[in-house]
Amino acid sequence: MDRPVHRVSMGDPWSRQVHPDIASERYTQSFDVERLTNILDGGAQNTTLRRKVGTYLQGLETEATYDADTQEFVLHSPSITAIKWWPGDLGRSATHALVQAQLMCSGARRGMHAFIVPIRSLQDHTPLPGITVGDIGPKMDFEQTDNGFLRLDHVRVPRENMLSRFAQVLPDGTYIKLGTPQSNYLSMVVTRVELLLGEITPLLQKACVIAIRYSVIRRQSQLRPSGPEAKVLDYQTQQQKLFPQLATAYAFHFLANNLLEFFHRSYSAILNRDFSLLPELHALSSGAKAMVADFCTQGAELCRRACGGHGYSKLSGLPSLVTRVTASCTYEGENTVLYLQTARFLIKSYLQAQASPGSTLQKSFPQSVAYLTAPDLARCPAHRAADFLHPELYTRAWAHVAVRLIQDSVHHLQTLQQSGAEQHEAWNQTTVIHLQAAKVSCLSAEAKRKLFCFPSRLACWENPSSAIIPQPCSVAALISLPKL
Template sequence: MALLGSCERLQDAARGGVNPDLASERLARSRGGDDVSGRTPRSEAAVEQTIPHCLTVEAIESDPVFSQENQYFQSQNERYEAAVRRAVYLQKKIREMGWSETGPEFQYIYRCLSGDVALLLHRVFIRSISVLGSDEQIAKWIPLATDYRIIGSYAQTELGHGTYLQGLETTAVFDTATQEFILNTPKISAMKWWPGDMGRSATHSLVFAQLYVHGKCYGVHPFILQIRSLQDHSPCPGVTVGDIGPKMNFQHTDNGFLRLQNVRVPRENMLSKFCEVQPDGTYVRWGSQKINYFTMTSVRIAILPGEVILPLMKACTIAIRYSAVRRQSKLKPGEQEAKILDYQTQQQKLLPQLATAYAFHFINTYLHELFNRGYQDIQGKNFDSLPELHAFSSGFKAMVSQHCTSGVEICLRACGGHGYSLLSGLPSLYTRIIASCIYEGENTVLFLQTARFLIKCFMAASAGQPIPPSVTYLSSVKPGKCPAKDKSDFLSPETYLKAYEQMAIRLISSSAAKLQHLIQSGVTKYEAWNQCTVQLERAAKAHCHYITVKNFVETVEKLDNKAGIQKIMKHLCDLFALHGIFTNMGDFLYDGYLTAAHMDLVTASYLDLLAVIRKDAVPLVDAFDFTDKNLNSALGSYDGQVYQRLYEGARRSPTNQQGNPAYGKYLKPLLQNTLSKL
C-alpha cells in the first residue's frame, strides 16, 4: 500500500468535473507546501515501486471480469459465482502478466478486488502445509495445490467449539493394522462449521482433530483429507459437506460444514514436520505441541492489513471526502451553509478514526516484523518465541478489529442518511469488518490469552527473571506525578507515553495481585482466574494500546521530514494518543499519576489538534490511494460528485428496470377499491 499516494494522483490530469469543495481542500494543502497526497518530491526507488503497483491496478480495473460495479444488486449465488469466476480468471491473468502469487502483485490484486474473490483459504491450506508439513509432504502436496489440481480449505472451527481449540471434538484414531487414521465427527457439535471455500469449492481440506493412538489422546493435530471427487466433485465416501447458508456479509464466500463418518486417510496425511506417528504407533514430537496452532497465529496477523485495517481506511476516505462536500446549516449568519467537516463534532467523530488507521498501519508493520523473526527461529527448531507471538497475534487481532469495527460504524453514522445506502459503500464495509471480531478467535477470549502471557511476564519480572523485550516496561519504577504544567506538554511523546505505560502497569499489576490474593485465600486457580477476567481483559487492552502508541511515536521519529510529512504524522500520532486518554479518563486517573487538572490540559490539547488536522484531512485520505472502482462508493469518489453518483446508482438498480410485481396483485385492486375480488 502506498501511503504517499500513487495511481490516483497519476490520473489527476485526466479527471474533470471535480467538486470545487474537494478541489479547494487539495489546493490549500499543496499551497501550504506539506502535501501528503502524492505530489511530494519522491525518490527514484519510490517511483519504481509505484509503477508496478499502478500497472497491476490498471490491468485489474480495466478488465470487465473483475468489475464490481453491480455487486450491491447481486444475490448470494451471483456473488459466489462472480467470486469463483474472478479466482479462476485471475490464475490466467497471473500467468499472462508474469505476476507472482507470493510477490507484491497479489497484495495489489487483493486490494483492487476488496477481497471479493474465491479460493483465498486455498492459500491458508498451502501455508499450513509449508509450515507444518515434512519435506516429503511439501514435495507431494504443494505442487498439486500451486497448480490448482486440488483446491484446499482449512477446517478447524466446529459447530460447538471455535476459539478454544483444545476442546475440538473431531477425532482421528490411528489403526496400526491398516496404517491409517480414522476420522469422525462423533456428534453434531463436532461438525466442522464455517470453513471458507468448503461449502461448494474445495476438493481437499486440512482437518484439525484430536489424535488418538492406542487409546491415548495426544491433542489436536492437522490431517490432509480429500472431501470431494476430482472427477465429478461429488462428496467422498463418509463425507457430508455443504454450504451453511446466508450470512450478514461474505456472500461471495461458500462457508461450509463438514461431517465425517469413519473416513480413512493414510498415516502420511498427518502433517509431520514437528511430530509424527510411527508405523508401530509410537508418537514422536520435536519441540512444542503448540506449533500446531502456528498457522492460526500467522492468519491472525495476516488478516489485519486487508480484512481489518483497510476497511477503516476506506471508511475514513468515504466519510471525510463526503464531509468536505456535504453542507448543512450555517456557522455564521449570512454565509452559505458550512461543510460538515468544519464542525468540531464531526471532526471529533472522524479525525481520531483517521489517526487510528495510520497507527494500525504502522503496528501492522511491527507485527509482521515480529512474526518474521519468530518464524525464522521456528524454522531452526527454536520455539522460544512462540508464547510471545501467540500473545501478540491474539491481543492485536482483538484490539485492531475492535477499534476498526467501531471506527467504520462511526464513519457510517457520520454520513447521516446517505451513509445507510448500500451505494455509499459503508454498510458492506461495516457488515464485513464486524465479522473480524469473531473469526480467527473471538476477541474476549483472545484478550484473555494475551493477559495470561502478561501475568506470567509480570510475575517473572517481579522475581527478577528475564522477560521478552516487548514487556520490559513491566520492570519500570513507578514515578510520582506527571510533571506536565501546560497543554503543550501533552504534545510531548515522552509525557503521554509515560501515562500509557503507568496505566498498563497498574492494570496488569492489580490484576496479578487480585489473582494471587484469591489463590492464597483458598480459591482454585481456575475459579480465581474467572473472577479476574474483566480486569484481565482491560489489562490486555491497555498493553496493546500502549505498544501501539509507542510504535507510532518510534515510527514518526524515523520518518523523513521532506515536505512536512513527519510534522503531519506527528500531529496524527499526538491525536491518536490523546484521544485514547480523552476517552478513557477513568483508567488514567485511577492511580493518581494524572490529575483532573491534567485531564483539562489533555482535553484542550486534543481539541486543538482537531482543528490542525482538519486542514490535512482530505490529502491524508487521498494518500491511502484508493481508486474510485476500489472504493465503489457514491459518497467517496475522488471527484466528490456525491449527489450525481447517488442518482446514477439508483437508476441502475434492477428494481427500476423491471415492472412492479406487486402492482397487479395488490396495489391495483387496492387503488380501484376491489379488495373483495382478491
C-alpha cells in the same frame, strides 16, 4: 461445535501463510501431487488454503486414530458436537480440508494435529464416502463465502497426509515430537496478523475515505451570518468524529506491519527449534486482533453515521463496510476470549518481573511488556498541555495506567486464591478486571512505542509527508487516554 478445520477456498487472500508449510512437505505425499498442487497453489482455479478455528481447541472431539497395519489415519467425528461448523468455502466449493483432530497412536492421545482430508471428488465434485458436508445458511455478511459444516465417518487418509513439521508418526506408529504443543497454534497467529493488514484495517481506511470525502463536498447551514453554506467538515463536531478514525487507521496500519515483522522474526527462530518468542507472539497477535477489530468496528459505524442519511444508503458503500468489519470481532477468535489470552500472558509476565528483579531478568523478559520492570511513575511530569505532544510523555502515561491495572488484576486473583478458591474459580471471578487490564495493555505506551515505531523509519524518505506520517499515531494514542 467442533470447528477447527483448514479448507481449500476460492481466491481467499487470508491464506498465503499456509503455503510454505505445504510446499516443504509436498515431496512426501502419496496422493496425486500435481493435482493437489494445482488446488493448493492457486492453479487454474486460483485456489488457496486457509484455516478456520474455534475457541476451545483442547476440547476438540474429532479423532485421528493411526492404523499401523494399513499406515493410515482414521478420522472420525464421534458425536454431533464434533461436527466442524463455520469454515468458509466448505459448504459448496472446497475439495480438500486441512482438519485439526486429536491424534491417537501407540495407545496414547497426542493432542491436536492437522491432516489433509479429501472431501469432494475431483471428477464430479460429489462428497466422498464417509463425508457429510453442506452449507450452514445465510449470514449477516460474507454471503460470497459458503460457510459450511463437515462430519467425518471413519474416513481414511494416508500417513503422509499429516502435516509433520513439528511432529511425526513413523510407519510402526512411533510418535516423534519435534516442537512444542503451542506450535500447533502458529497458523492462527499468522492468520490474525495477516487479517490486520489485509482485511480489518483496510475496512476502516475505506470508511474514512468515503466519510471525509463526503464531508468535504456536502454543505449544510452557515458558519457565519450571510456567509455561504459551510462544508460539513468545517464543523468541529464532524472533525471530532472523523479525524480520530483517520489517525487510528494510520496507527493500526503501522502496528500491523511491525507485528508482521515480529512474526517473521519469531517464525525464523521457531524453524530453528527456538520457541521462546512464541508466548509473546501469541499474546501480541491475540490482543492486537481484538483491539483492532473493536476499534475498526466502532470507527466504521461512526463514519457511517457521520454521513447522515447517505450513510444509511447502500450506494454509499458504508453499510457493507460496517457489516463486514463487524464480523472481525468474532472470526479467528472472539475478542473477549483473545483479550483474556493476553491477560494470562500479562499476569505471568508481571509475576515473573516481581519474582526475578534485576539485570538477569532484563535479558529474557518479553520486550513488549518491559514497562512492567520500569520504576513506577509517581506523578505525571506534564506541566502544560503541549507536553503531551511528546511521545516519551504519553507513552509513560500509558505504561503507568497499564501497570496499575495489571497490579490490581493480580491482587484480586491472588486474594481469592489465598482465601481458598480454586484456581479456575478465582480466574473466572476476576475476568472482568483481567479484561480491562488486557485492553489497556494493548493500547499501552510501551506497546505503542514498539508497534507504532514503523513511521519513524520514514524519516529517511525524501518525501515531505514523512514528517507528517508519525503525527496520526500520536493522535491515536492521545485520544484513547480519556476513555480509561
